[in-house]
Each structure stands twice: as C-alpha cells, then as structure tokens.
Amino acid sequence: MAATASNPIILYDIKCSPDVPQAKAWSPNTLKARIALNYKRLPYETIYISYPDIAPTLKDLGLEALEGKTGPQAFTLPIIIDPTPSGPPKIVRDSAAIAEYIDATYPDPERSLFPNGSHALQALFYHHFNTRLYRIFITLIVPLVPTILDPDSMDYFYKTRSAAWGKPLEEVRPKGEDLDKLWESLKAEFDVLDSLLQSDEVERGGVGGDFVMGDKFSFADCVLLAFFI
Ligand SMILES: N[C@@H](CCC(=O)N[C@@H](CS)C(=O)NCC(=O)O)C(=O)O
Structure with a gap:
C-alpha cells in the first residue's frame, strides 16, 4: 500500500552527537528531503545512522555504488523507502530525486514541489x-x-x-x-x-x-x- 501512518515512508538520515539534541537533523542534504516530506505532509519515520554505517546499510538494502562514484560519494544519504501500493517497496536516493518522486507519487495540487x-x-x-x-x-x-x-x-x-x-x-x-x-x-x-x-x-x-x-x-x-x- 502507499505510505500511511501505520506503514510510513522511511527516511534514512545522518546521526549527530547525542550532546547536540537541538540539532538532531542537521545535514543540509538530508534536510532537503525531510522538508519536502514535511511540506507534502506525508507519513514518514526516520532511521538515523552514523557515517561509517551508510555504505554497509545501503548495500544491505540491495543498492549499488552510484554510477561513476567511488569512496564516500558512492553511497550517500538521504534515501527513502516508500511502501508503494503494489510490488516491492521503492528505494529512492538523492534529495532532488526524492522530491521529484514524492511529488509524482503523491500528487497534491495544493502542495506541489514542482508547480x-x-x-x-x-x-x-x-x-x-x-x-x-x-x-x-x-x-x-x-x-x-x-x-x-x-x-x-x-x-x-x-x-x-x-x-x-x-x-x-x-x-x-x-x-x-x-x-x-x-x-x-x-x-x-x-x-x-x-x-x-x-x-x-x-x-x-x-x-x-x-x-x-x-x-x-x-x-x-x-x-x-x-x-x-
Ligand atoms: N546530491 C546528493 C548529495 C548527498 C550527500 O553527499 N550526502 C552525504 C552526506 S551530507 C553522504 O551521505 N555522504 C556519505 C559518506 O560520506 O560516506 C543529495 O542531495 O542527496
């Protein structure tokens, strides 16, 4: 099914120090996707992971290195996992691609990201x-x-x-x-x-x-x- 409160979109974000609670979400790249999800009022939950866990986590999800990229640029956050109405959940990587995907998948003329x-x-x-x-x-x-x-x-x-x-x-x-x-x-x-x-x-x-x-x-x-x- 499409995302609902009980089956939300999952957003992977980057952890920060527990000593900086006011800055829980801090990365400008992941914030772009987070703000887009919030604007469209879509149900989502966040999984925060550390930098060294980004590549292993994305590989475990079945993702390959981004084309032509190596090292820390090959596996990056944000990604989202959308439950989708049928078929396997859809994984989308890159903040701009996420914004385009949620806008097309959850169209709302009142809350369009690309009007x-x-x-x-x-x-x-x-x-x-x-x-x-x-x-x-x-x-x-x-x-x-x-x-x-x-x-x-x-x-x-x-x-x-x-x-x-x-x-x-x-x-x-x-x-x-x-x-x-x-x-x-x-x-x-x-x-x-x-x-x-x-x-x-x-x-x-x-x-x-x-x-x-x-x-x-x-x-x-x-x-x-x-x-x-
Ligand atoms: N253009 C990408 C850039 C994403 C990006 O560079 N993310 C960095 C964090 S700010 C990352 O995940 N780096 C992985 C690493 O350093 O291992 C987007 O907007 O999603």
Missing part, C-alpha cells in the same frame, strides 16, 4: 545554488562538522573529508584575510540571489510572496531552507 511545469527552471536554480552558494558555504562549514557528530562518525568524517580536500580538515577553512574574503564572496552571491528574488515583487511585475516562485512554495525553497537551518 506549473517548473522542473527545468528549478533544476537550473538548484544547479546555480550548488555551484555558487553551496560551494563557498561548504568550505566554511565542513571543517566544523566533526564537532557535532557522534563519535563513530567523527573519525570517518575527518579522514574522508581530509582525503577529499587533500589537506587536514582544519586547514580547509581559510584564516584571517582569506576568511574575510570568503565571507564577502558568499555575501556577494546572496546579493545576486536577493536581487533575482526581488523580481517576484508586485511593483516589479511579479506576483509577490516570500518564495522562490513568488507566492508558491517549491523544491527550490526546500533547498534554501535546508541551507539556513
């Missing part, structure tokens, strides 16, 4: 966000992540991310003047985003509203919200 054929424009927004804002944000934030992780994840994250950046994690975040410059470049990207979003304003010919699509919430807002949380 009015906006798939391509939202994909463009997502690409812009990932390649401009997120790219800077990650340099600022990744070195701080181990401080909120559970002990099993801490060591794994430190090693895999140091290897990915080719230097010890504590050296990834620039210092002094270079750090100021990085913050300035992030501010400049936000200024671009802000000026683009202002075209939604009624005085500028838009429909008004506080969302990327003006008066309609969409997956693009999940992306921004996940970043700010």
Whole structure:
C-alpha cells in the first residue's frame, strides 16, 4: 500500500552527537528531503545512522555504488523507502530525486514541489545554488562538522573529508584575510540571489510572496531552507 501512518515512508538520515539534541537533523542534504516530506505532509519515520554505517546499510538494502562514484560519494544519504501500493517497496536516493518522486507519487495540487511545469527552471536554480552558494558555504562549514557528530562518525568524517580536500580538515577553512574574503564572496552571491528574488515583487511585475516562485512554495525553497537551518 502507499505510505500511511501505520506503514510510513522511511527516511534514512545522518546521526549527530547525542550532546547536540537541538540539532538532531542537521545535514543540509538530508534536510532537503525531510522538508519536502514535511511540506507534502506525508507519513514518514526516520532511521538515523552514523557515517561509517551508510555504505554497509545501503548495500544491505540491495543498492549499488552510484554510477561513476567511488569512496564516500558512492553511497550517500538521504534515501527513502516508500511502501508503494503494489510490488516491492521503492528505494529512492538523492534529495532532488526524492522530491521529484514524492511529488509524482503523491500528487497534491495544493502542495506541489514542482508547480506549473517548473522542473527545468528549478533544476537550473538548484544547479546555480550548488555551484555558487553551496560551494563557498561548504568550505566554511565542513571543517566544523566533526564537532557535532557522534563519535563513530567523527573519525570517518575527518579522514574522508581530509582525503577529499587533500589537506587536514582544519586547514580547509581559510584564516584571517582569506576568511574575510570568503565571507564577502558568499555575501556577494546572496546579493545576486536577493536581487533575482526581488523580481517576484508586485511593483516589479511579479506576483509577490516570500518564495522562490513568488507566492508558491517549491523544491527550490526546500533547498534554501535546508541551507539556513
Ligand atoms: N546530491 C546528493 C548529495 C548527498 C550527500 O553527499 N550526502 C552525504 C552526506 S551530507 C553522504 O551521505 N555522504 C556519505 C559518506 O560520506 O560516506 C543529495 O542531495 O542527496
């Protein structure tokens, strides 16, 4: 059967330290899927796992490495498992794919994540966000992540991310003047985003509203919200 309160969708998310209870769900990637599920008011339960358990857990579920990916990029969260009305449960991986899947599988004109054929424009927004804002944000934030992780994840994250950046994690975040410059470049990207979003304003010919699509919430807002949380 399709997801119900007694047979909900399962969302796999990444555990954080028990000492940071207020930040239980913390990963911007898994938050995109979580916000999408919440917006659509779908019944779901979360299974939190540590970083070192992601690949083994996904392999146990029958998943293979993502095409062309190796190491920590081959098996990633979020994934969801949807019970589906007939046949085996459907496993969907990647936050954007999850948003598209739940929108198509649980259509609700009042709560659409991709309203009015906006798939391509939202994909463009997502690409812009990932390649401009997120790219800077990650340099600022990744070195701080181990401080909120559970002990099993801490060591794994430190090693895999140091290897990915080719230097010890504590050296990834620039210092002094270079750090100021990085913050300035992030501010400049936000200024671009802000000026683009202002075209939604009624005085500028838009429909008004506080969302990327003006008066309609969409997956693009999940992306921004996940970043700010
Ligand atoms: N584009 C993917 C990115 C997912 C991703 O990179 N997830 C990271 C956590 S933030 C992960 O699970 N990494 C696995 C690992 O480090 O072993 C999405 O949006 O779902």
